[in-house]
């Protein structure tokens with residue numbers, strides 16, 4: 687984790703700013719009573735409070751990692767990077783970074799702090815940042831109570847994760863941005879057609895910010911062909927349908943070796959003007 691990312695952090699216990707000890711092994715706060723947090727071997731920090739709950743487990747993270755690393759969502763990642771290129775985005779917070787696929791791709795040319803409640807996700811993301819030598823740093827924490835200083839980041843990115851508007855707004859500088867992505871109405875229709883007799887289109891995100899100002903909206907539509915049982919299953923496991931599909935419908939996917947499906951992403955850019 688580089689110094690510029692450490693400078694964004696605040697102590698989850700007393701909210702003081704943080705610094706790294708000389709040996710580089712511990713992040714400690716500058717509060718009256720010092721709180722210390724060890725860097726994990728992969729280089730990330732565990733800054734979640736005791737009641738933060740748990741994020742995605744290892745199995746879900748491994749499936750996402752396999753699917754995303756195969757490049758099926760590269761068009762979304764590229765579009766997010768292009769949007770960030772146009773915004774003031776020297777320091778970015780990826781809120782709900784998961785296994786860090788998008789985060790590390792954003793962090794080639796800017797400092798990005800990735801936060802997620804999933805330990806397995808953050809650990810993999812941090813390991814990948816080391817391997818690829820990106821400018822990303824990672825911490826385990828809840829999106830609703832982030833160990834990040836007030837008005838410290840140029841932009842927050844939120845891909846499919848819950849929108850904690852108040853907290854995102856708190857950490858963003860005045861004049862900074864929130865880039866939010868949700869599933870568009872035809873997202874994964876091919877997958878749904880394979881599963882269900884009467885597939886419905888998606889409804890838009892119900893949790894869009896109400897206080898920040900919408901300054902741009904775009905729709906990214908494309909089509910992919912997913913190859914192989916394992917990849918199809920990995921995609922399925924990333925969706926909300928995974929938990930609400932009957933065994934009979936599930937079985938239909940097992941016979942597929944290839945699946946073509948639309949991708950449809952709604953991308954929103956909000957600005958914090960207050």
Ligand SMILES: [Zn+2]
Nearest residue numbers: 697700715721
């Ligand atoms: Zn402290």
